[in-house]
Amino acid sequence: MTxxxxxxxxxxxxxxxxxxxxxxxxxxxQLGILIILIGAGLILSMxxxxxxxxxxxxGNPFFFLYRHAFxxxxxxxxxxxxxxxxxxWARRLGVVALLGxxxxxxxxxxxxxxxxxxxxxxRLGAFSLQPSEFAKPAFIVFAAWMFSVxxxxxxxxxxxxxxxxxxxxxxxxxxxxxxxxSFLITLGFAAVFFFAGLSLGWLLALMGxxxxxAVAAYMALPHVRDRVTAFMSPNSADSYQTDKALExxxxxxxxxxxxxxxxxKYSLPDGHTDFIFAVTVEExxxxxxxxxxxxxxxxVIRAYRSALRLNDYFSQLAVAGLxxxxxxxxxxxxxxxxxxxxxKGMTLPxxxxxxxxxxxxxxxxxxxxxxxxxxxxxxxxGS
Numbered sequence: 001m002t003x004x005x006x007x008x009x010x011x012x013x014x015x016x017x018x019x020x021x022x023x024x025x026x027x028x029x030q031l032g033i034l035i036i037l038i039g040a041g042l043i044l045s046m047x048x049x050x051x052x053x054x055x056x057x058x059g060n061p062f063f064f065l066y067r068h069a070f071x072x073x074x075x076x077x078x079x080x081x082x083x084x085x086x087x088x089w090a091r092r093l094g095v096v097a098l099l100g101x102x103x104x105x106x107x108x109x110x111x112x113x114x115x116x117x118x119x120x121x122x123r124l125g126a127f128s129l130q131p132s133e134f135a136k137p138a139f140i141v142f143a144a145w146m147f148s149v150x151x152x153x154x155x156x157x158x159x160x161x162x163x164x165x166x167x168x169x170x171x172x173x174x175x176x177x178x179x180x181x182s183f184l185i186t187l188g189f190a191a192v193f194f195f196a197g198l199s200l201g202w203l204l205a206l207m208g209x210x211x212x213x214a215v216a217a218y219m220a221l222p223h224v225r226d227r228v229t230a231f232m233s234p235n236s237a238d239s240y241q242t243d244k245a246l247e248x249x250x251x252x253x254x255x256x257x258x259x260x261x262x263x264x265k266y267s268l269p270d271g272h273t274d275f276i277f278a279v280t281v282e283e284x285x286x287x288x289x290x291x292x293x294x295x296x297x298x299x300v301i302r303a304y305r306s307a308l309r310l311n312d313y314f315s316q317l318a319v320a321g322l323x324x325x326x327x328x329x330x331x332x333x334x335x336x337x338x339x340x341x342x343x344k345g346m347t348l349p350x351x352x353x354x355x356x357x358x359x360x361x362x363x364x365x366x367x368x369x370x371x372x373x374x375x376x377x378x379x380x381x382g383s
Contacts, residue, residue, distance in 0.1 A: 022084050025373040027306065033299045034079065034365050037350035038072050040292060045069075045353050048272035048279045051265040052353075064272050064353050071355045075362030082366030083373065087315060090370035094141025094318075097134055097363070098165075104131035105172040120176045121356075132173055132181040133360035136325055137367060139169060140188045144317035147196045151313055180332075180344040184325055191324035192317045195307070242339045244268045245278035249337070256285030272353045274345060277337045293334070296349060299365075300327035306372040309379050315371040322364050322371075329361075 042065070049064040060066075082090050104122060108131070112119040121128040143162045150158035166189060173182045248264035248271075251257060262282040265271040271279045281289045303323035310316045326349050333348045335341035347357040350365075 018084075025375060026083050026369055027302070027372050027374075030299065030302055030306075030365075030369060030372070031080075031083070033295055033302070034350070034362075034369075035076065037292075037295055037299065038076055038362075040295075041351040041353075041358075042069060042072055044276055044280055044351060045272060047260060047262065047283055048265055048276060048353070050260075051262075051268075051279075052272040054266060055269065067355065068353045068358070071358045075359045078359065079362040079366035079369065082363065083369035085370065087312070087371050087373065087375075090367055091141060091145060091314065091318070094138050094367060095145065098138035098142045101131045101135040101138055102169060102172065104129075105135065105169075108172075108176065118176050118178060120178055127355055130356035132176070132178055133356040134363060135169060135173075136181060136185050136188065137322055137360065137364040139165070139185055140192060140321035140325065141318050141367060143189055143192045144314050144321060147192065147317055148314035180346050183344075184328060184332075184346075187328045188321045188325045192321040195317050195320040239339075241269060241275060241343065242336070245275045245337050246339055248275075248278040248282040252281035252283065252285050252289075254286050256281065256283050256288065259283055273347055274333065274343070274352065275337055276348055276352045277334060280351075292351070293330075296330050297327075300330070303368050303372070306368075310372070311377060311379060312371075315378070319368055319371050322368050325364060326361065 045065045045068040046062070049068075050061040053059075053061050053063050082093065085093070108119055108122070112122055113128075115121060120130050120132060122131065142165065146158040146162040149156050166185075169185065170182050173179075173185075244264055244267055248262065248268065251262075251264060257263075260283065262279055264282055265279045268275055268278065277289065280292065300323050303319050303326075307316050307319040307323065310319065329346055330349050332341060332344055332346045333352075336343050336346065347354045349361050350358070352358075
């Protein structure tokens, strides 16, 4: 006799399939939050796309929406695929992605193209690829793997290896220049360090190097100095985008002006990317925006909660570091929109338009789903 699962009457308890096994093992709540966030991003892209295309004189008002939908479908499919292949293959994929992204970063001076003074992208037909976006989660997986190797065999110089790769990667990013991604990688690396319980001296050294790098960037690079100056002294520098973002947020109020009724987005150059939050508040109001932030925060907090409950040391470190990447990118984007931090060129996770960013974040989400999947011995007793 075949019995049906009460929670899902279409899944037989005696007839196990790969898809059924995946569905039982994956964190369904986390996956649901991811789908909701990506869907919200498409709705907000529909609101922001006409203004962006009008500014750029594109013929199709939904040009960015269609591209966003393509990347969203590709990214969500990729996240599900990564969660399907399991933690071991996901770890191998992360290490391979690090090698590939570093190879592309090394090739950027020869095959990349310049946008706003930075060489960060590679042209792929009608699309462009930013290798540094994929280097972030891939490096976190590599660092977690190295620290787990160190725990099994203290004779392996894992700390030296991971710091060597970190400094090479940061040097590649600085030459572009890309200090936003460098900052995020450093924060994620610090989270892995914290969960690994390594020496406080190593962590202080990492923070010291980061501080020196920030000072050097301010002293040596004019565009970094201009952004800091615009933040510290808005009356004496160009703060046009931030001013417009604050105006949009003020116009939105509690309930917003209504879908499609936003006016500031037509004069906000990055309203569909870095400043999508300002567009959201103007059209949908403060309440809906808070719901969006709560969903993003829940995705991050749930990942941290899973990391604390996992028995596998590598998975603990990887999930904590990956969750930090998503959480800090959200915080930085919101701070920039609210004029609480200098502009970083950072998208709002899973929401903003941006092919490389969305694919990278879905890659990150897929890794989190793979490492937190239910499996024998994965979680502590009673979890």
